[in-house]
Structure formats: C-alpha cells, structure tokens
Amino acid sequence: MLKIDRLNEIIKNTVDVIEKSKNEIFDIAEGARRECKHIEDELNLVRNQTLEIIRQVDELKLQEVESRHRLMIVSKNIKEFNENDIRIAYERAKDLQIQFIIKQTEEQQLIQKRSDLERRLKLSRETTSKAESLVSKVGVAMGYLGGGLMELSEQLDDIREKQTLGIKIIKAQEEERKRVAREIHDGPAQLMANLVIKTELCEKLVDKNPIQVKMELNSLKELARVSLKDVRKIIYDLRPMSLDDLGLIPTVQRFIANYIDETKQNVELLVFGEPSALAPIAELAVFRIIQESLNNIRKHAHAKYIHVKLEFIAESIKLIISDDGKGFDKGNVKSKDIDGGYGLLSMKERVDLLNGKLEVISTPGKGTKIFASIPLQINEG
Ligand SMILES: Nc1ncnc2c1ncn2[C@@H]1O[C@H](COP(=O)(O)OP(=O)(O)OP(=O)(O)O)[C@@H](O)[C@H]1O
Ligand SMILES: [Mg+2]
Known part of the structure; x- marks a missing residue:
C-alpha cells in the first residue's frame, strides 16, 4: 500500500x-x-x-x-x-x-x-x-x-x-466466520450440550420415574426443534439453499416475509417481466444486493416504506431498492477506510465483476435508492 x-x-x-x-x-x-x-x-x-x-x-x-x-x-x-x-x-x-x-x-x-x-x-x-x-x-x-x-x-x-x-473483503470474511462460529456456539452447540445432559438424565430416570422422563422427553423434543431452526437459519444466512431449490423469486419473497416479520416495516416486492433463467452467480448477486440493502435499511435508514423492484428485460435484470428513510451523504461515507463499512463497496465490486452497473442515490432526509443492472448470462469461466 x-x-x-x-x-x-x-x-x-x-x-x-x-x-x-x-x-x-x-x-x-x-x-x-x-x-x-x-x-x-x-x-x-x-x-x-x-x-x-x-x-x-x-x-x-x-x-x-x-x-x-x-x-x-x-x-x-x-x-x-x-x-x-x-x-x-x-x-x-x-x-x-x-x-x-x-x-x-x-x-x-x-x-x-x-x-x-x-x-x-x-x-x-x-x-x-x-x-x-x-x-x-x-x-x-x-x-x-x-x-x-x-x-x-x-x-x-x-x-x-x-x-x-481486498483487505476489507478478507476482514469481512473473517468477521462472517466469527459470527457464524459465535452463532453455532451460543445456539445449536449450547442446545446440543443440554440435549446430552437431558438424555443422560432420562437414562437414569427411565425405570424410576417414567412420568418425569416423559416430561423431559417433551422438553428434549422442543430443544431439538429450536436447535434445528437455529441451524437452518445459520445455513440460510450462509447461502440460501432455496436459491438452488426454488429459484430467485421465491427466495426473495421468503427473505422479505421474514424481514417484515422481524422489523414490522412495510416492504413491497414488485416483479416485472418474465422471470428468466439467470446464471447462478448473477442470482446470488441479486439476492445479496437485496439482503445487504435491506440490512442497511434496518440498520441505518429508519424507513417506513420500502420498495423492492425486480425487472426482467431482454438481456439483463434490473433491480431497484428504495426507502423513505433518513438517507445519507455519500461524500461522508469513509469507503476508503479499512475499518469502514464494506456493504456498499462489496455490492459494487460484485456487480462490477459481473459486468453490471450499480448506482446509489441518496440525499440526507430524502431516502435512498439503489439501482443495479446485471446481465442475465455470465461467462463464469
Ligand atoms: N438505506 C440507507 N439509509 C441511510 N444510510 C445508509 C443506507 N445505506 C447505507 N447507508 C450509510 O452508508 C454507510 C455505508 O454503508 P455500508 O453498507 O457500506 O456499511 P455499513 O452498513 O455501515 O457496514 P457493513 O455493511 O459493513 O456492516 C452506512 O454506514 C450508512 O451511514
Ligand atoms: Mg451495510
């Protein structure tokens, strides 16, 4: 450097x-x-x-x-x-x-x-x-x-x-791994440890107190269910498998439904054009842009209404995510700092790599709009 x-x-x-x-x-x-x-x-x-x-x-x-x-x-x-x-x-x-x-x-x-x-x-x-x-x-x-x-x-x-x-991306990957490790440690790993203890207890009680064993088994089942849910969420965050199984639109719908559930914000999803087959890497880029934009809105925007618009046209997919939140001054985003946010930057980098275009338009007090356009077919080498 x-x-x-x-x-x-x-x-x-x-x-x-x-x-x-x-x-x-x-x-x-x-x-x-x-x-x-x-x-x-x-x-x-x-x-x-x-x-x-x-x-x-x-x-x-x-x-x-x-x-x-x-x-x-x-x-x-x-x-x-x-x-x-x-x-x-x-x-x-x-x-x-x-x-x-x-x-x-x-x-x-x-x-x-x-x-x-x-x-x-x-x-x-x-x-x-x-x-x-x-x-x-x-x-x-x-x-x-x-x-x-x-x-x-x-x-x-x-x-x-x-x-x-590059350094930011490596740092981000490390952060992501740390976060996943922490989530597994605090969630499923903890629950599994509990499961082991409770199973041992049941083993001991099975002859003496069948009624308590039944109760313990019930809570055991609940523990297993919660940890399954946690594991699924972790896997989903790593890479939504539904992208491969169900395709882009249902995955986005699910993600948004979940977002509304958690934030109670209004998100409207609009899809125009005939959804056509996208290269998997382009599909993932579209999903990640929506994911990062909505995460940013949740973290920074304090928005009431959010629109996510997807438009399939002849050779590309267009994406607009707009919010009516507090907006920001792009000049003030210290994008060049090593420790600054990397969300917008990695979005841009991702789209650049796919020969697409990304534009962020934001004015303080007037909300934010993210425009992206990604070619449908990409030579993945
Ligand atoms: N929708 C939005 N509304 C208001 N401010 C935003 C919005 N999106 C981004 N910003 C501003 O732009 C900055 C840069 O966003 P970026 O996603 O790059 O970083 P971050 O969200 O702060 O950190 P990271 O994404 O790395 O967790 C944010 O810190 C925030 O100030
Ligand atoms: Mg961000």
Whole structure:
C-alpha cells in the first residue's frame, strides 16, 4: 500500500516538474521573441539615421568641392580679390573639409552599427524559431507524458482502492466466520450440550420415574426443534439453499416475509417481466444486493416504506431498492477506510465483476435508492 502511495507521489511530482519545465521553455521562447522585437525597433531607427547621415555627407561633399573651387579661383585672381577674401575662402574650405571628415566617420560608424544589428537580428530570429519549435515539440511530448502519467496515477489509485477492498473483503470474511462460529456456539452447540445432559438424565430416570422422563422427553423434543431452526437459519444466512431449490423469486419473497416479520416495516416486492433463467452467480448477486440493502435499511435508514423492484428485460435484470428513510451523504461515507463499512463497496465490486452497473442515490432526509443492472448470462469461466 505504501509503495503505491510513494509511486503516486513520485508521478505527481514528475507531472509538476513537467508543467514547470513547459512554462520555462515557453518563457524562453517569449524572451527570444521580445529580444527580436527590440532589435528590430533599434535597427529601424539606425536605418533611418543612416539614410539621413548619407544625405548629409553627400551634401557636405558638394559644399566642400564647391568651397575648394572657390578657393582656387580666389587664389588665382589676386587682382580681383584681396587678402581677406582669400583667407575667408581658405577657412571655409578647411572648415567644410573637417566637417565632411567628421560626418563621414559618423556615417561609417552608423553603417557598422547597422550591420551589427542585422547580424544580431538574424541570430535572434534563429533562436526564436528554434525555441518556438521546441515549445511545440516539447509541448506535445510533455502533453503525452503528463497525460500518460496522470492516467497511470489514476490507475494506481484504482489499484490501491482494490487492495483496500481486498483487505476489507478478507476482514469481512473473517468477521462472517466469527459470527457464524459465535452463532453455532451460543445456539445449536449450547442446545446440543443440554440435549446430552437431558438424555443422560432420562437414562437414569427411565425405570424410576417414567412420568418425569416423559416430561423431559417433551422438553428434549422442543430443544431439538429450536436447535434445528437455529441451524437452518445459520445455513440460510450462509447461502440460501432455496436459491438452488426454488429459484430467485421465491427466495426473495421468503427473505422479505421474514424481514417484515422481524422489523414490522412495510416492504413491497414488485416483479416485472418474465422471470428468466439467470446464471447462478448473477442470482446470488441479486439476492445479496437485496439482503445487504435491506440490512442497511434496518440498520441505518429508519424507513417506513420500502420498495423492492425486480425487472426482467431482454438481456439483463434490473433491480431497484428504495426507502423513505433518513438517507445519507455519500461524500461522508469513509469507503476508503479499512475499518469502514464494506456493504456498499462489496455490492459494487460484485456487480462490477459481473459486468453490471450499480448506482446509489441518496440525499440526507430524502431516502435512498439503489439501482443495479446485471446481465442475465455470465461467462463464469
Ligand atoms: N438505506 C440507507 N439509509 C441511510 N444510510 C445508509 C443506507 N445505506 C447505507 N447507508 C450509510 O452508508 C454507510 C455505508 O454503508 P455500508 O453498507 O457500506 O456499511 P455499513 O452498513 O455501515 O457496514 P457493513 O455493511 O459493513 O456492516 C452506512 O454506514 C450508512 O451511514
Ligand atoms: Mg451495510
């Protein structure tokens, strides 16, 4: 039991880790996408700046050529221009040359920056597309893995429940044996012991006091009758032989008559359809469901009216047992506890084994309804 719990814990942790890893990969892809966008924005800015600076460089170049030309003319026509004109032309040409060189350097730097950004953008796009493909591949793989593990975990829960049920059934069998042993010990065994004592007494008295012997024999007969009745009841509880001798319906009728006798509750039995031959194991299941349901009603429900409905249809038998008792909240039944009630659980297990269906509908204060449907013919292996 512990191993299954441990395994289940490991599986659940693994599923958690898978979920977290999925999110982390998603974050990586998201980060790469954001980086791309950032580089694209910066590249656009740098591209515009480059265009602008190229334009400025071209313009400066023209101005610079034109200023050099002017300097040449001024220098050659000393008659027309004075010294000051020459100096101005010279300074302008020099100034424009410096400006041109500075702008040209700026232009080269921007072009360098642009190609760096273009290279980074290419790399970043590659990373994004790899991350995106990873997200989808890992997503699918992890989806499968996670789903598979969850399924496994559910199956483990199921196995654990079955293990618990197995232990409960063994306990129940033991309890049942103890109960039968106690019943035989307190009832028939006690009576038989009395019978032996009384027979010995009769033996001693037979010559001396025939009248008392007659009386003792009478009480002896009564003792034998009571113990026979007890033995019959014990046998009946173990397995009603009338199931084999008389069939299902008369056995159920008898059981209900007896129940009414003991509890004074109103039980109505309704049979629909043509009772057809059921596999013995299915017959026993129907009987046990009625027996356990009525025992539960007697023990827990405090009901006034009880209906037992049996319906034979083409390939199955339907069974409804309803009471108007106090009902219960299924969520509160600690079915998973080892020591909890096993009546409802073993009913369910019995029906499951026969490929049938069982449903318990109960609301506190509004009574309980048990629906069961069992196939008529069962392959008993
Ligand atoms: N007809 C009913 N009316 C009210 N409560 C019910 C009815 N049937 C079952 N219950 C509730 O469901 C619980 C589980 O029933 P279940 O038959 O499994 O166990 P149990 O009767 O307590 O014990 P066991 O059957 O093992 O002797 C009961 O303890 C009771 O609280
Ligand atoms: Mg019960």
